[in-house]
Amino acid sequence: MxxxxxxxxxxxxxxxxxxxxxxxxxxxxxxxxKHLSAxxxxxxxxxxxxxxxxxxxRRRRWHWLAPAVAAAAVILFIVATSKxxxxxxxxxxxxxxQGTAPVAPVPVAPAxxxxxxxxxxxxxxxxxxxxxxxxFDADGAMIWQTQTRDTAVALPTSVRVNPGVPxxxxxEARVGVERWVExxxxxxxxxxxxxRQ
Amino acid sequence: xxxALPAELSRLLGAGDAPARDEAWxxxxxxxxPLLIHVTRFVCRSHDAAMDAYAFVLEQLRQxxxxxLRAYVADGRSKFTTWLVVVARRLCLDHxxxxxxxxxxxxxxxxxxxxxxxxxxxLVADDVDPASLSQPVGTSPDxxxxxxxxxxxxxxxxxxxxxRDRLLLTFRxxxxxxxRDIAHALGFPTPFHVYxxxxxxxxxxxxxxxxxxVEDASP
Numbered sequence: 248m249x250x251x252x253x254x255x256x257x258x259x260x261x262x263x264x265x266x267x268x269x270x271x272x273x274x275x276x277x278x279x280x281k282h283l284s285a286x287x288x289x290x291x292x293x294x295x296x297x298x299x300x301x302x303x304x305r306r307r308r309w310h311w312l313a314p315a316v317a318a319a320a321v322i323l324f325i326v327a328t329s330k331x332x333x334x335x336x337x338x339x340x341x342x343x344x345q346g347t348a349p350v351a352p353v354p355v356a357p358a359x360x361x362x363x364x365x366x367x368x369x370x371x372x373x374x375x376x377x378x379x380x381x382x383f384d385a386d387g388a389m390i391w392q393t394q395t396r397d398t399a400v401a402l403p404t405s406v407r408v409n410p411g412v413p414x415x416x417x418x419e420a421r422v423g424v425e426r427w428v429e430x431x432x433x434x435x436x437x438x439x440x441x442x443r444q
Numbered sequence: 445x446x447x448a449l450p451a452e453l454s455r456l457l458g459a460g461d462a463p464a465r466d467e468a469w470x471x472x473x474x475x476x477x478p479l480l481i482h483v484t485r486f487v488c489r490s491h492d493a494a495m496d497a498y499a500f501v502l503e504q505l506r507q508x509x510x511x512x513l514r515a516y517v518a519d520g521r522s523k524f525t526t527w528l529v530v531v532a533r534r535l536c537l538d539h540x541x542x543x544x545x546x547x548x549x550x551x552x553x554x555x556x557x558x559x560x561x562x563x564x565x566x567l568v569a570d571d572v573d574p575a576s577l578s579q580p581v582g583t584s585p586d587x588x589x590x591x592x593x594x595x596x597x598x599x600x601x602x603x604x605x606x607x608r609d610r611l612l613l614t615f616r617x618x619x620x621x622x623x624r625d626i627a628h629a630l631g632f633p634t635p636f637h638v639y640x641x642x643x644x645x646x647x648x649x650x651x652x653x654x655x656x657x658v659e660d661a662s663p
Contacts, residue, residue, distance in 0.1 A: 260515075260530040264522030269631050271521065280607035284614050292533070294621060297629040299486050299529050304478045359470035360477065360502075410495050411481045413474075436477050439499055 258282060258289045267297050349422040352378065352398070357416075357435035364408045364437055368399045369430060372420035379419040379427065385412050410437040449518045452476070457514060469506065479525060480532050487536040500539040501532050594658055601652035609645055616642060 258266075258279060265271050266279050283290050353370040367380055380400055382391040391406045398418075408414060413436050419429040449457070452472045459465040477498075484497040505512055516527055602610055608630065615626045616638075623635040632638045 260527060260534065261517065261522060263530045264527040267629070268522045268526050277607050280611045284607060284610045287619070290611075290615065290619060292530070294615070294619075294625050294629050295486070296526070296529050296533060298625060299483055299533065300526050301628055303482055303525065303529070360473040411477070411498055413477070434474060436474070438502075439495055 257286065258292070263289070263292055263296060267293060267300060349374075349420070349428045351428040352418040352420050352430045354416065354418060354430050354433035358433050360436050360438050362438055364402055364414075364435065366399055366401050367416060367418070369418040371398045372422070372428065375420040375422060377421040379421070381417055381419070382406065383415040383432075385414065387415075408437050410439050412436065449516075450475075450524050453513060453516070453524060457510065473502065476528060479528060483529055483532040484536055487533060487540065493540075496543075497536045497539045501535045504535050504538075505531075594653075597653055597656045597658050598649070600656070601649055604652070605645070605648075609641075612638070612641060613645060 262271075262275075262279055266276065266283075271279060283293060350372050352372050355368040355370060357364050357367070367382075369378070369380075372378075376396055377394055378396070378398065378400075379394045380392060381389055382402075384390050391402070393400055402408070413434050415432045415434050417430045417432050419427040421427050448454070452468070452475045456465070456468040456472045459468040480501055481494065481498050484494040484501065485491075488494040488497050512531060516524060518524070602613065605613075612626065612630060615621045615629065616623070621629075623638045626632070627635045627638045630638075632641070
């Protein structure tokens with residue numbers, strides 16, 4: 248076998264990626280393979296990158312299911328609301344708002360990559376005196392929920408948020424008896440673990 | 445065939461003012477964090493080291509007005525995710541070297557395997573004692589000469605092989621890689637195809653050596 252050719256420059260990132268993706272022209276591929284035969288470091292890189300690339304986590308179905316579920320929930324809500332209006336119009340105390348869908352709360356923080364997760368914050372909803380907040384882990388399992396009158400809630404220290412993995416949360420506002428409007432699921436990822444005070 | 449830039453990257457590189465850039469960066473991080481963390485975990489093994497490396501990779505990707513990300517060219521030669529794996533892995537190794545000042549050690553099982561690896565010469569010349577090829581000290585001049593001839597003949601016939609076949613043999617007999625990894629790196633459909641190709645190549649090498657008079661390889 249040829250010895251490592253230390254004088255030859257290593258492959259560029261684009262060449263390694265293109266080689267693994269099988270998108271090099273034959274002549275270029277031949278050149279890369281000749282280099283690989285002689286360069287232990289680049290061979291190691293190709294093997295590791297090929298391994299990592301084929302074991303990459305797939306995007307969870309959650310990402311595209313969430314909007315669909317939210318849309319279905321909105322449709323169900325509208326249908327339920329319209330039926331409720333037809334059946335219980337005399338009893339409702341908010342006649343002026345019957346024809347409009349309640350405004351959903353909007354998550355403010357945390358969202359996206361964050362340095363700390365101490366408090367969950369969302370926008371207020373008119374005529375609401377109760378909010379419900381739910382926190383889900385990356386698999387969609389609910390790991391914490393609470394209710395409050397405020398538009399912010401402190402995350403208890405008993406809830407451990409691990410860095411580097413996505414979490415999801417949503418706020419729901421109560422707009423009637425057993426009627427809630429919910430925010431879209433919001434994702435956040437803690438960048439590095441810091442013990443909460 | 446030119447590929448379009450991924451939406452998150454396109455938005456990030458095209459963001460005009462600082463707030464738009466921050467928002468686009470958050471979107472980019474949200475989309476590619478699973479990939480980056482997967483890479484850092486692969487390189488660093490321990491959780492804490494992987495998270496340190498993840499933070500380092502993010503910092504480096506954002507540095508100098510996204511210089512590294514701007515280097516990606518969507519010319520259809522590679523997928524952005526594959527390219528990002530390469531870049532992130534290199535950054536992880538930089539981080540590792542900066543922090544520990546040495547390269548990673550191979551895991552114990554790899555070292556064990558390496559110690560037990562079979563040499564190509566064993567397969568193309570069954571009767572040659574591998575020890576005589578790697579440690580000629582203490583052997584007779586005849587044995588040394590014969591082993592030297594075998595190595596020279598082997599080098600010659602290897603040089604005649606296509607680069608892909610030579611690389612396959614290097615992966616298998618020099619790096620002692622699992623056949624499954626080789627299949628993925630070289631684009632074989634299954635490990636079975638690698639075995640079949642290896643057997644064919646060994647047969648070609650034996651015939652080539654025989655033509656050069658290396659039929660009986662025993663010293």
